[in-house]
Amino acid sequence: MRILVTGGAGFIGSHLIDRLMMEGNEVICLDNFYTGRKHNVLKWIGHPYFELIRHDVTEPIRLEVDQIYHLACPASPVHYQYNPVKTIKTNVIGTLNMLGLAKRIKARFLLASTSEVYGDPEVHPQAEEYWGNVNPIGIRSCYDEGKRVAETLTFDYHRQNDVDIRVVRIFNTYGPRMLENDGRVVSNFIVQALKGVPLTVYGNGAQTRSFCYVSDLVDGFIRLMNSNHTGPINLGNPEEYTILELAQTIQRMVNPDVDIRFEPLPQDDPRRRRPDITKAQKLLDWQPTVPVSEGLRLTIEDFRSRLGVPGTISNTDRVGSV
Numbered sequence: 001m002r003i004l005v006t007g008g009a010g011f012i013g014s015h016l017i018d019r020l021m022m023e024g025n026e027v028i029c030l031d032n033f034y035t036g037r038k039h040n041v042l043k044w045i046g047h048p049y050f051e052l053i054r055h056d057v058t059e060p061i062r063l064e065v066d067q068i069y070h071l072a073c074p075a076s077p078v079h080y081q082y083n084p085v086k087t088i089k090t091n092v093i094g095t096l097n098m099l100g101l102a103k104r105i106k107a108r109f110l111l112a113s114t115s116e117v118y119g120d121p122e123v124h125p126q127a128e129e130y131w132g133n134v135n136p137i138g139i140r141s142c143y144d145e146g147k148r149v150a151e152t153l154t155f156d157y158h159r160q161n162d163v164d165i166r167v168v169r170i171f172n173t174y175g176p177r178m179l180e181n182d183g184r185v186v187s188n189f190i191v192q193a194l195k196g197v198p199l200t201v202y203g204n205g206a207q208t209r210s211f212c213y214v215s216d217l218v219d220g221f222i223r224l225m226n227s228n229h230t231g232p233i234n235l236g237n238p239e240e241y242t243i244l245e246l247a248q249t250i251q252r253m254v255n256p257d258v259d260i261r262f263e264p265l266p267q268d269d270p271r272r273r274r275p276d277i278t279k280a281q282k283l284l285d286w287q288p289t290v291p292v293s294e295g296l297r298l299t300i301e302d303f304r305s306r307l308g309v310p311g312t313i314s315n316t317d318r319v320g321s322v
């Protein structure tokens with residue numbers, strides 16, 4: 001199959017491309033390299049089935065493909081808040097352009113949406129039927145309201161123009177190739193531990209988060225794309241961990257001598273968010289398989305080599321409490 005991946009040079013997109021290429025598909029990676037890196041897809045450059053296009057999705061493009069995975073959009077607050085107007089343009093005009101393309105060429109279209117559409121949820125865990133609790137005028141709105149409009153556009157193209165659509169709501173995902181400066185808790189702790197500076201825990205660390213390893217997420221994407229269900233479908237790991245547990249595990253795995261430092265909880269720190277993945281389990285026969293201890297080991301190794309910090313993780317460290 002010929003497949004377009006927008007945002008393909010980013011963290012999740014590049015792992016998706018690895019899977020699609022290994023399965024023998026022809027892949028077009030489209031990216032403006034805002035947070036993506038050519039390095040992430042370097043191993044495919046020159047492959048006869050691979051094409052890399054520098055392009056911004058806010059501009060229309062003509063291509064011939066069978067499937068479109070639409071991921072182009074900065075994902076972490078530091079990056080999506082840097083230029084919020086651009087973020088909303090990417091979500092709205094970018095999605096409109098890609099849906100227009102899907103309509104013209106009759107390609108199946110998958111939107112990478114987010115658990116942020118649930119906002120600061122009043123129900124827990126979040127099932128797909130929950131409509132969310134989102135602030136339309138806050139500093140996160142360019143992203144979460146942007147993705148909500150992207151979902152609306154996707155369903156309207158489906159109802160009005162018969163576009164064959166899929167919508168995934170992604171919960172926190174981690175793994176190799178995350179950016180080291182994106183301010184997310186997993187990458188923050190790993191980078192701090194590798195640099196030998198104290199791990200910063202906000203509040204008392206009792207707040208919980210859940211983390212899905214990237215290969216599990218990619219597997220869910222491919223299952224949904226090739227299923228008969230439009231979604232929206234939650235993909236994420238429902239196991240919750242406290243931030244302090246995560247810090248202690250990374251401390252143990254990377255550098256037991258590094259301190260953990262407690263700092264005041266920022267005001268906008270989201271409360272708990274955890275996916276209800278019943279639909280994905282039933283409809284796609286999908287659930288996360290990579291234990292956090294193993295996912296962390298692979299992520300730490302990747303950061304270690306990118307930061308040029310020597311060392312290894314001992315076997316006993318691999319079976320951390322998380």
Ligand SMILES: NC(=O)c1ccc[n+]([C@@H]2O[C@H](COP(=O)([O-])OP(=O)(O)OC[C@H]3O[C@@H](n4cnc5c(N)ncnc54)[C@H](O)[C@@H]3O)[C@@H](O)[C@H]2O)c1
Binds near residue numbers: 009011031055070
């Ligand atoms: N990582 C997560 O935990 C998570 C959670 C929820 C949703 N998502 C969604 O998954 C998708 C991928 O996220 P990621 O974590 O890989 O982030 P990422 O920032 O690594 O990847 C996004 C990619 O999109 C590209 N991009 C951004 N704006 C673009 C534009 N206007 N035109 C073309 N390319 C553009 C970037 O250069 C980058 O390569 C995003 O849509 C994000 O909203 C991710």
